[in-house]
Amino acid sequence: MKKPKSKQVRIQGRNTEVQEIQLLEKWIEFGKPESGSNPLSLPPLPAKSPIGRIDENTYSQYAGCTKFQQLPISKNLKDGLRQAGYKNMTNIQRASLPHSLSGRDILGAAKTGSGKTLAFIIPVLEKLYKARWGLEDGVGSIIMSPTRELADQLFGVLKSVGKHHGFSAGLLIGGHEYDEEKDHVNRMNILICTPGRLLKHMDTTPNFDCSQLQVLVLDEADRILDAGFKKEVNAIISQLPKHRQTLLFSATQTKSVKDLARLSLKDPEYIAVDEESIAATPNRLQQKVILVPLDQKLDMLWSFIKAHLNSRILVFLSTCKQVRFVHEAFKKLRPGIPLKCIHGRMKQVKRMFILQQFVEQRSVLFSTDVSSRGLDFNKGVDWVVQVDCPDDVATYIHRVGRTARYDSIGRSVLFLLPSEMKMLERLQEKKIPVEFDKPNTKRLQSVSGLLAALLAKYKDLQPLAQRAFKTYVKSIYKQKDKEIFDVTKLPIDDFSASLGLPMTPQLRYLNRKDIDKNTPGEPVSVPQNSAKKDFIRLKPSNDLLEESDDEETLDLLRSKETTDGDDAKAIAADNLPTTRVLKKKKLKINVHRPVGTRVVFDEEGNTLPPLARLADIGTTDSGLLDKQKVMERFAELREEMKTRDQEDKLLDRKRRKEKRIKEKEKYKRARNEEEDDDEDDFSGSDKDSKKVKGSKVYFDSDSDGDMKDKAALKTDEISLAEQEELALKLLSSMH
Numbered sequence: 001m002k003k004p005k006s007k008q009v010r011i012q013g014r015n016t017e018v019q020e021i022q023l024l025e026k027w028i029e030f031g032k033p034e035s036g037s038n039p040l041s042l043p044p045l046p047a048k049s050p051i052g053r054i055d056e057n058t059y060s061q062y063a064g065c066t067k068f069q070q071l072p073i074s075k076n077l078k079d080g081l082r083q084a085g086y087k088n089m090t091n092i093q094r095a096s097l098p099h100s101l102s103g104r105d106i107l108g109a110a111k112t113g114s115g116k117t118l119a120f121i122i123p124v125l126e127k128l129y130k131a132r133w134g135l136e137d138g139v140g141s142i143i144m145s146p147t148r149e150l151a152d153q154l155f156g157v158l159k160s161v162g163k164h165h166g167f168s169a170g171l172l173i174g175g176h177e178y179d180e181e182k183d184h185v186n187r188m189n190i191l192i193c194t195p196g197r198l199l200k201h202m203d204t205t206p207n208f209d210c211s212q213l214q215v216l217v218l219d220e221a222d223r224i225l226d227a228g229f230k231k232e233v234n235a236i237i238s239q240l241p242k243h244r245q246t247l248l249f250s251a252t253q254t255k256s257v258k259d260l261a262r263l264s265l266k267d268p269e270y271i272a273v274d275e276e277s278i279a280a281t282p283n284r285l286q287q288k289v290i291l292v293p294l295d296q297k298l299d300m301l302w303s304f305i306k307a308h309l310n311s312r313i314l315v316f317l318s319t320c321k322q323v324r325f326v327h328e329a330f331k332k333l334r335p336g337i338p339l340k341c342i343h344g345r346m347k348q349v350k351r352m353f354i355l356q357q358f359v360e361q362r363s364v365l366f367s368t369d370v371s372s373r374g375l376d377f378n379k380g381v382d383w384v385v386q387v388d389c390p391d392d393v394a395t396y397i398h399r400v401g402r403t404a405r406y407d408s409i410g411r412s413v414l415f416l417l418p419s420e421m422k423m424l425e426r427l428q429e430k431k432i433p434v435e436f437d438k439p440n441t442k443r444l445q446s447v448s449g450l451l452a453a454l455l456a457k458y459k460d461l462q463p464l465a466q467r468a469f470k471t472y473v474k475s476i477y478k479q480k481d482k483e484i485f486d487v488t489k490l491p492i493d494d495f496s497a498s499l500g501l502p503m504t505p506q507l508r509y510l511n512r513k514d515i516d517k518n519t520p521g522e523p524v525s526v527p528q529n530s531a532k533k534d535f536i537r538l539k540p541s542n543d544l545l546e547e548s549d550d551e552e553t554l555d556l557l558r559s560k561e562t563t564d565g566d567d568a569k570a571i572a573a574d575n576l577p578t579t580r581v582l583k584k585k586k587l588k589i590n591v592h593r594p595v596g597t598r599v600v601f602d603e604e605g606n607t608l609p610p611l612a613r614l615a616d617i618g619t620t621d622s623g624l625l626d627k628q629k630v631m632e633r634f635a636e637l638r639e640e641m642k643t644r645d646q647e648d649k650l651l652d653r654k655r656r657k658e659k660r661i662k663e664k665e666k667y668k669r670a671r672n673e674e675e676d677d678d679e680d681d682f683s684g685s686d687k688d689s690k691k692v693k694g695s696k697v698y699f700d701s702d703s704d705g706d707m708k709d710k711a712a713l714k715t716d717e718i719s720l721a722e723q724e725e726l727a728l729k730l731l732s733s734m735h
């Protein structure tokens with residue numbers, strides 16, 4: 001255990017702390033850069049120039065310095081930075097820290113992976129240190145992040161570089177024990193949080209007080225300020241003091257006057273270190289865009305994964321349901337690399353665990369945009385694959401920014417549908433150096449047949465596939481940018497079949513006529529300034545693939561990791577059929593066929609029994625499946641069907657039995673209740689509602705309830721004869 005410090009040492013410590021703070025304040029005041037200037041434009045300070053006080057009134061210059069040690073920051077922080085391995089500053093740090101350390105508001109924009117986190121954590125720690133903030137002072141700084149994972153990551157950086165400071169810090173995010181947080185939140189100096197959780201504490205935690213706040217930070221500021229968080233953020237800001245320092249950072253920054261007015265920034269410094277740079281994305285990032293028809297996206301993705309088995313691949317899909325389906329289905333197909341998935345519907349602990357695992361080993365992580373912003377996978381992501389088109393250019397930049405971080409290299413590929421080619425133009429308008437190419441489909445492996453078999457085998461997979469289908473189409477339908485996202489141009493039947501679904505699920509909000517009118521191929525124009533200046537006429541989606549045989553096409557699928565022979569073996573081992581380029585045929589529709597059956601046609605347009613289709617796929621040029629194998633497979637499937645049939649019957653019998661028992665119980669309960677009701681009536685309770693039909697009740701207004709009941713009982717007991725007798729008596733007495 002640490003020996004407690006003597007009083008003498010403590011006083012000395014405090015004195016040196018006060019002295020250090022005085023020195024830092026004078027140093028900062030002496031050398032702060034001109035407002036509006038960019039310290040990056042100053043010549044770098046020599047490595048061996050003096051640091052700190054030079055004589056009575058002169059201090060070293062720090063605007064233009066390149067090392068953390070040359071900054072006017074506390075020794076505690078310098079030690080923390082050194083121990084965490086940070087020595088030289090990145091551009092955004094060099095440009096913003098001289099301003100932010102002198103207390104100015106900052107609006108900082110720099111590419112993904114360029115070190116923005118330290119650019120705001122350093123001024124937060126220093127501001128509180130110089131204000132001599134202590135436990136009893138409460139919340140001094142709030143750092144907001146749009147996602148829990150990012151907040152958790154920021155918390156990690158804060159803990160590592162701020163470990164020599166005595167501040168308390170708390171992570172307030174959904175998925176954590178709210179009641180536990182409630183007990184501690186008032187004692188926290190620095191809060192790292194998501195907007196929703198912070199607001200919950202503001203609304204419900206007794207004595208939660210942010211009135212002394214010194215610094216507010218919004219990481220991924222454009223996201224936090226957009227419509228999704230508007231209500232929460234407005235409510236939070238209305239409860240914060242106006243007199244504070246505000247730091248906003250993002251790779252895609254907002255300059256909207258409205259947003260800034262909401263935050264009441266005071267003459268903010270606009271620091272955009274990459275404004276002159278040609279690209280808005282890291283220079284070490286290689287970016288490709290390829291045209292992939294919707295019904296071949298999964299084939300392309302599967303083939304891509306098979307060709308990059310030794311990589312760490314981050315795959316973006318639009319919806320949670322798609323992520324779940326692709327993950328579950330591909331896992332069952334065993335590609336030979338660990339597969340993981342993450343999405344917003346998962347428990348927080350599991351999300352964190354999966355991210356940790358992904359950082360540690362080669363694997364594929366299927367994700368929604370929950371991982372698109374801010375996450376730093378420790379330079380580990382080799383490929384970012386965007387299977388579904390991002391909502392906008394900003395989302396594209398953040399997604400690809402998960403690779404090529406700091407000084408590492410990275411690669412990305414975006415699949416675009418023929419109807420989404422406008423996105424390519426948008427990327428080029430924003431100076432994003434994407435290379436457009438046609439995929440080399442020679443090695444494309446089809447998975448739709450396998451998915452159909454999987455769906456038949458695993459009952460729980462079919463609803464997943466249906467939901468994946470529905471949520472994807474709905475996501476396109478709901479997109480605001482109709483120039484890029486046009487739901488009527490989606491080949492929805494082909495898409496449904498490509499997920500292995502026997503029938504296209506119904507979409508009530510869509511008019512089939514609109515879709516069918518638009519789905520036949522339209523000419524696809526490739527923007528003039530893209531890498532390949534040609535036009536592709538897309539008729540049926542597969543025609544595109546036939547055109548892409550030239551040598552120059554993007555050979556995404558030919559990786560160093562698998563050679564021709566290896567690949568073929570891999571296919572044979574997996575029993576995967578190679579891709580067949582099919583011509584679109586006119587389908588003959590039999591309206592009388594039973595609902596739920598899938599009709600398959602041969603080359604001539606004749607119907608085929610379902611099993612024959614399997615055999616047909618297998619017997620392609622490669623001859624991977626011989627006749628005997630096919631027959632074996634047939635027998636296997638027949639056996640499978642028999643057992644499944646028996647299982648179904650048993651299940652059905654069980655269900656019916658349960659239903660019968662339930663009905664019996666219900667009937668018994670109803671009878672018992674009737675009996676109870678009768679009893680209730682006779683005991684005289686709840687009379688209004690349970691009056692027995694036909695019985696008359698006479699009340700004496702002065703008598704109490706018991707008496708009334710007795711009277712009622714008595715009245716019921718008088719027979720007709722007695723009543724007549726009574727009436728006669730009455731009449732005779734009247735005369």
Ligand SMILES: Nc1ncnc2c1ncn2[C@@H]1O[C@H](COP(=O)(O)OP(=O)(O)OP(=O)(O)O)[C@@H](O)[C@H]1O
Pocket residue numbers: 085086087088089090093110111112113114115116117118250251373374375376378379401402405406
């Ligand atoms: N000065 C530095 N020296 C060395 N490495 C650094 C430095 N600053 C940051 N890094 C490293 O660079 C990586 C990216 O940093 P960071 O996560 O802060 O980027 P970012 O700009 O916030 O990215 P994004 O826009 O995606 O959120 C991290 O691994 C971080 O440790």
